[in-house]
Amino acid sequence: MxxxxxxxxxxxxxxxxxxxxxxxxxxxxxxxxxxxxxxxxxxxxxxxxxxxxxxxxxxxxxxxxxxxxxxxxxxxxxxxxxxxxxxxxxxxxxxxxxxxxxxxxxxxxxxxxxxxxxxxxxxxxxxxxxxxxxxxxxxxxxxxxxxxxxxxxxxxxxxxxxxxxxxxxxxxxxxxxxxxxxxxxxxxxxxxxxxxxxxxxxxxxxxxxxxxxxxxxxxxxxxxxxxxxxxxxxxxxTEATHVTKSILSNEDEIGRKLQQAISATERLVIADFSDTDFDRFRSYYNTAKELGRSLVVTLRQSLILGALNICEGLATPNILKDETIKILIPKREDPTKPVTGERLSSWQKIYYQHLGAEVKGSVQSEDLWMPFKEMLAKMGTPPEEKLISHAQMLNKSREYVLCPSFNTIGDLQQVKPAAGSVYILSTSEPFDEEREIQFEKLLNWLELYGIPMLHVHVSGHVHP
CATH class of the missing domain: 3.60.15.10 (Ribonuclease Z/Hydroxyacylglutathione hydrolase-like)
Structure with a gap:
């Protein structure tokens, strides 16, 4: 200066x-x-x-x-x-x-x-x-x-x-x-x-x-x-993440590509995108709804998206209130029975209770979690049958789009999707050696399950 x-x-x-x-x-x-x-x-x-x-x-x-x-x-x-x-x-x-x-x-x-x-x-x-x-x-x-x-x-x-x-x-x-x-x-x-x-x-x-x-x-x-x-x-x-790279696409085009990809399969669709990318979440939600599918999100992802729902202009789709959005529970659990509390952290127990599940085991020093409970109250009260198990989802895989957590490979190992399912990558491709190694492992797991990968994404950064 x-x-x-x-x-x-x-x-x-x-x-x-x-x-x-x-x-x-x-x-x-x-x-x-x-x-x-x-x-x-x-x-x-x-x-x-x-x-x-x-x-x-x-x-x-x-x-x-x-x-x-x-x-x-x-x-x-x-x-x-x-x-x-x-x-x-x-x-x-x-x-x-x-x-x-x-x-x-x-x-x-x-x-x-x-x-x-x-x-x-x-x-x-x-x-x-x-x-x-x-x-x-x-x-x-x-x-x-x-x-x-x-x-x-x-x-x-x-x-x-x-x-x-x-x-x-x-x-x-x-x-x-x-x-x-x-x-x-x-x-x-x-x-x-x-x-x-x-x-x-x-x-x-x-x-x-x-x-x-x-x-x-x-x-x-x-x-x-x-x-x-x-x-x-x-x-x-100014930022310069993509100052030398130009991709002629936008979020509206993403919606059209998702329509083509999801409508082409009668099996489970797995949608991999950042848990804070509300635009991408809306694109998947709108497309899934048009095609008669429901979105299935993880416990962690539902909380982050729910926190965004509280923000001005981001009230819809509402993660907790919308009946077409389901929350996946751990594979070991049965949504018709009490959720086992032994392996759950305090926030998980409180959140499951908010979702209407019966939880075994008490929350340590529950009064310390009042600010968390207050935020859950702002997110809204979920309808009945908000939770869904792996078995329920896989029995009617044609009806769902699964949005996995940050541990994508771990989610694949738990879900074990059938051949003919589709994996849609809606994040950036790897840009360094470490991410390339992790990406190669993901491709190997998808090949093992007989699942093709489609890349449908636009960056969050300006380009020429």
Whole structure:
């Protein structure tokens, strides 16, 4: 930036997909703000693969996945010095309920502003000082809360005790004299935002991730128009995931291709897409409904999509209320009998009860889960017979489209779909060696079951 009072630091997201961490240091306003603080997948995968995961902040700093705050005074107090990243979920819930946790260390970072709830843009906030304000959209925070409750806490996946402030389009964020205008954009996850930042030295625009070819391109065009209203723009920070790649397709075309693919089989259809891609979920839902099929989602996926239902403009299709959407229970369970509680976590027991199932076993410290129960109440009351077993689904496979969880191969092994079923991949193809190896294993399992794979997808990123 030409004005020496404003410095822009890049600690991730350059020459890599995701891992975005951009610091605006405004000396004129005496303010330091991070734009996103994402997990660096490309760096982590060089050193880790499950179950070997990062064990300390120092380790992540050493591999250059996150900045070394000890070497830059501006980053003083960036990371938490407490033991919260080592605590169990039970203890973290107790601390949240007591409201007595205080981060003692002061920080030079005045705020972190999150563009959207994809891990490569937010997940390393797990590491940060809990005094630092986190600004995220109302809908994005719904997603983070669900993940906080249903995922096991770890060093890089700990969303408890954060100092969260929510926003939506039309509301400005003020950090000292610095003004940030969030404006919605179209992306493969709802509640994605770009930011217009008014610094002491001029105007900076950060696009976040965006596209023009989804169901809601008007959102991105409105951001474009808002940028023009604020000219001159001194610095434009834009994503470039597909800057050299162009695919002439859009979400409407996806619907037409799904119609062809699903109508061509009398067996089970398996639809693999991101659990936060509500546009893609709607495409599958609309197509399945037109063809007389019901969608079957996993327990985890139904919660994430249900959290999106609470958001403005995303009330339909309603995951819990819609009778054509079923929730798959573990293969060992029979939906006509009480669900065994011994192997279930607390959130699973509570959720099964909300779905109308009888659960054996009590929930430990159930009062700690009141915020989770309150969100379930907002999602709505499901109709009877919401749950479906593997056997019920396979007995009438022609009537269903199964949307598996993130563990696609594990789901295939449990379901054992009959030959003649169809697998539709609606995510990006692998772009590195590790994903190619996993993808090859998936292809081998599909070949074993006699199931063809169809690739029906458009990216969540802008292209030329």
């Amino acid at each position: 030409a004005n020496p009072n404003v410095k822009i630091w890049f600690f991730g997201g350059v020459n890599e997909i995701g891992g975005t961490k951009i610091l605006i240091e405004d000396l004129g306003y005496d303010v330091c703000v991070f734009l996103d603080f994402g997990k660096s997948f490309s760096v982590e995968k060089q050193y880790y693969s499950y179950p070997n995961i990062p064990r300390s902040l120092d380790e992540l700093i050493r591999i250059n996945a996150t900045p070394d705050a000890s070497k830059m005074p501006v980053l003083q107090g960036l990371y938490t010095q407490s033991e919260i990243t080592k605590l169990s979920q039970q203890k973290l819930l107790e601390l949240e309920k007591s409201n007595q946790f205080k981060e003692e260390q002061e920080s030079n970072i005045d705020a972190i502003v999150i563009s959207h709830a994809h891990s490569d843009h937010y997940q390393y906030i797990s590491l940060i000082n809990r005094n630092i304000p986190i600004h995220i959209s109302e809908c994005g925070y719904n997603i983070l809360k669900i993940r906080k409750w249903i995922e096991r806490p770890s060093l890089t996946n700990n969303l408890f005790l954060l100092n969260v402030h929510t926003f939506k389009t039309g509301q400005s964020i003020h950090v000292g004299s610095l003004k940030i205008e969030p404006v919605h954009v179209d992306h493969s996850i709802p509640a994605s935002y770009g930011f217009i930042i008014h610094t002491s030295g001029g105007t900076v625009v950060y696009t976040g991730d965006f596209r023009f070819h989804g169901h809601n391109p008007f959102l991105t065009y409105q951001f474009h128009d808002k940028i023009l209203e604020n000219e001159p723009i001194d610095v434009l920070l």
